[in-house]
Amino acid sequence: MHGEIISVGTEILLGDIVDTNSAYLAKELSKYGIDVYYISSVGDNKERIKQSVINASQRSQIIFLTGGLGPTEDDLTKEALCEALEIPLYEDQNEVKRIKNYFKNREIEMSTNNLKQALIPEGAIILENTLGTASGLILEKDQRYYILLPGPPKEMKILFTNQVIPWLNNKLRTKGTFLHSHTLKFLGISESKLDWELQDIFKAQTNPTISILAKDGEIHCRLSAKVSSQEEFNEIITPVKEEILKRLREYYFASDDTRIEEIVGSLLNKKRWTLATAESCTGGLIAQRITDIPGSSRYFLGGIIAYDNAVKKNILGVPEEILEKYGAVSQETALAMAQGVRKLLQADISLAITGIAGPQGGTADKPVGLVYIALVGENINKWERFIFSGTRNDIRWRSANWALYLLKRSLEQFESRSF
């Protein structure tokens, strides 16, 4: 079965946004053995959208269109598709109700042009959108399937995952092999060191194939194999995965889409421990990432963002002498911050971070990128020193990554080299 993806939106052709939807869909479809031969983008222009649909229908059986389902004048995907396929649109009363409720629940007044979104092609399956007003649609015509999804990636992904995949699985009952992959994620090791450690495995690689990708200070190691079932996939990758982890266990933190903040959260939950944070250079980034996880209120009490030294002193109780003798960016201050916030919030364990994110503020002995991370709990009094490279954002992000990684290892009672 051949698939094709068309992303609609002038903002893509102007380079204002990068079309990540197509990459996401392509990856998902490959898992179902659907070969995507063409991906294309077209602007908010009815004639050109029509032409793209007609081209696609001549070479592909399943055609995804993303974007252009909004309420505005230049949202034309549905209209263009229906003209191309000569399918009439009707106003669906359930959709009218749904859209009106959407605004009512949010106490926003609805402008009449929102009802444009209630126009549905005859015979289409409606994919309800719980995040926005634009429903997705599945249309069949002349043994071709047309799947319309909203442009905002979050909405597109939820509709695809919850509604298109089940539909797809029904259509593909008779599917053969598909490409399956499993990603091992590492922190605290460089790409070249990981490459070095696993060289013999890479050399021997056939099925699964292995690829390495450095991403936001993490190293991702992807194992891919063409298989006909999940069981077969597990059989193939398990020995390779075990061999890799045998060598690099201490750097491994999670697989696939699992984030380090989730791992930390579940470890805290398991231990029934509470966490508090004291942040200087990261300015709240660590707390923000921890609270990204639903249910984090069970273990995260809160934190102090001690950006100004007065806050370090007056609220966290970092002794004046320490600030004067060692400076705000020092192991002593980091430890005092962690001890201070733990006491203040009465947390089981606390994490503190102080450093120089730049671009200004660096000196010869304290350069931009210098970061101290401290971890304090009952019988825990740890600190580590880093010099991170990159932009202000890189330095802040990597500091947070390392802080979460050190917390994870400490919760697992791992022995760190430098601890």
Place this chain on the structure above:
Amino acid sequence: MHGEIISVGTEILLGDIVDTNSAYLAKELSKYGIDVYYISSVGDNKERIKQSVINASQRSQIIFLTGGLGPTEDDLTKEALCEALEIPLYEDQNEVKRIKNYFKNREIEMSTNNLKQALIPEGAIILENTLGTASGLILEKDQRYYILLPGPPKEMKILFTNQVIPWLNNKLRTKGTFLHSHTLKFLGISESKLDWELQDIFKAQTNPTISILAKDGEIHCRLSAKVSSQEEFNEIITPVKEEILKRLREYYFASDDTRIEEIVGSLLNKKRWTLATAESCTGGLIAQRITDIPGSSRYFLGGIIAYDNAVKKNILGVPEEILEKYGAVSQETALAMAQGVRKLLQADISLAITGIAGPQGGTADKPVGLVYIALVGENINKWERFIFSGTRNDIRWRSANWALYLLKRSLEQFESRSF
């Protein structure tokens, strides 16, 4: 002049990499007044690359192809293009020398298939690649220009900037017009409401053209015009911009790439005011965004992340009665949090936020998405209530957007509807 971009590579169709090259080229080309009507991706398959080239040549005058210029068997862009255009390839001796030297200098042994990269289409301009072995190429046939660039973004960008742009400027000297755009960014108004308010302007739009894009809870309104100079551009857009702002001034916060946190920062700097934050549902996101801005230590003292009610009570001093009578998510708690953090950190102005980010924790009278934002300063005691939609992350992000937006308006002493 119509442009078209084709990215070649099976890894794109598998979703293993996101095609950022096309977005980069599209943005650059728009600056030169080249309208990109189609962007497409095709795999490492000679027939399909040929077909894509033929389709493109029928609708566009300047066609960019990126990727597939490497030494391996499945690098076929050059070969497919030459077959499609019936142009013979010859082995260019300078290229042979260059490639051999490339390996000699790096003390790597050259595999013979690297010489495949020395094959050049007759009549092509060679764009030398200082970073890799794949040269770029410019080909002309039947008043169509074909520009081949290597796939690695670094190499593609350098070749484009240093060699394609000068060539392009020569070709376009005659025309001398380019597309220029200016984006007005709005908060606190829905896409459909903005569309409704400006409909007459859209209907009348010719030059500049206007397009709307909703992005992370912001609404971006882009004015684009084909001009020959910045002055001409200003002349054209100024009246339209003024008319739009006359109607929607209260929702406008910044233009182009300027972020709301920068605006807030410069306003605080101007006033010489210090800021402190107290965050519950946003868990540090606001502080993190404020401290994203270099130099934010001049005006940002710090903040309290009061995730647990005990922190609201014990550290921010929110009265127990308020928490019991009105609950943690209420205007009273929001105000008390703001007052508390302002006193504690001795800040000129303070921002507090409490709400339900979900997915759990909602009730009939306090649904997921309910958020209270409070702002306290000398003679300032403001709060506002919202019901945000979307995922947990959407709700948190939009809460932070609104908090920053309310702070901005307050710093500008704007009158808000509900303030």
